[in-house]
Amino acid sequence: MAKRIKVAADLSTEEKIKEAARKVFQQKGYAATRTRDIAEEAGLNLALLNYYFRSKEKLFELVMVEKMQKLFGVIAVILYDTENTLETKVELMVTNYIDMLLEHPDLPIFVLSEIRNNPGRFPGNLPLGDLMRNSRFATQLREKRPDLHPMQLIFSILGMVVFPFIGGPVFEGAGLVDKPTFARLMEERKKLIPVWVKAMLESG
Amino acid sequence: MAKRIKVAADLSTEEKIKEAARKVFQQKGYAATRTRDIAEEAGLNLALLNYYFRSKEKLFELVMVEKMQKLFGVIAVILYDTENTLETKVELMVTNYIDMLLEHPDLPIFVLSEIRNNPGRFPGNLPLGDLMRNSRFATQLREKRPDLHPMQLIFSILGMVVFPFIGGPVFEGAGLVDKPTFARLMEERKKLIPVWVKAMLESG
């Protein structure tokens, strides 16, 4: 069977634009992005953006929804999981999240800062609240530590997983870790964080 | 003695502009901020911005340096501290950081996303790298856990402290915590995180 590699040239015009939009929006943020940048990145004319998508904003919303699903999807999987033990869920979440973030390191800072700069722009997109409150995961946390608000543990787990990627550019800029070291540390964290969470759950 | 309250009206024109710039830049980010917004927020004319500061960019850099100092200053204090035990340092850092972040909740997301959107714009500003590597704090971490890269612990401590403020808007938007609950949880975290870090250091 012949090799079948998807390269930019193979994509439809519409997909080329989306792909370019994903890249440029992520890199510069919505406000700093010019539609001309996206057109150039796609190797196409500016007018085509408005032909395929109605406006810069429409195109952005499309990209944004994708990114939010990718960022919050990993959490949702854990929340829907009604079978595994708390311990296993933590392991799964940490591993899945770190793997995803190694592929898309600047996803969190992008999504979170766009939400911050434009609060109320991305509403109802998140029934994640009820989902989380009523989840088996939250119940398991409450059973294990009835003295703690479940968010205390969720903040900590997510913080340990996500923060290195958010702060990454700063720490690399400061010469504290180079890229290969960073990747190695993140791999190590897949085993480290679950152990730490276990210790936290049993502390105090 | 008569009350002496600093209100906007008391400030010099220059300081009024800076104050407005701090607020608007933080709220909308550099790219989405129009100099008109700042002038309006300051209750002054647009032309005065260019009279006192040379350009939008110069004004922004001024604000940015302030914010970076505020965000990284808390860490620097711990790094310069050569007297306290590791345990005490963790307590100090966590408490100081959370107190500062309760006053300036959107400081981290602002600084980190501006650095991300414009990498290389704020260079040499951070001799934090060497400072951290050579710090007593790093040595103490290595002594306690020679098997771990000190950054593993620093990422985790900072993540637990800072992440709730970065993710805050999302979790509030999802109706997972309201503002008073959030503040209460953060107060609780000042005691919680040091205990957890202790448990982590002794785990494995």
Next chain:
DNA sequence: GTCTATAACCTGATAGAC
């Protein structure tokens, strides 16, 4: 020092030829 008016430029979007 502070204002109004305006210059010079840039950006998103569209019209119309092919």
Next chain:
DNA sequence: GTCTATCAGGTTATAGAC
């Protein structure tokens, strides 16, 4: 479907009166 040319509106920065 794709392009070039252009419009309409908005943005930073400045000139010049007070």
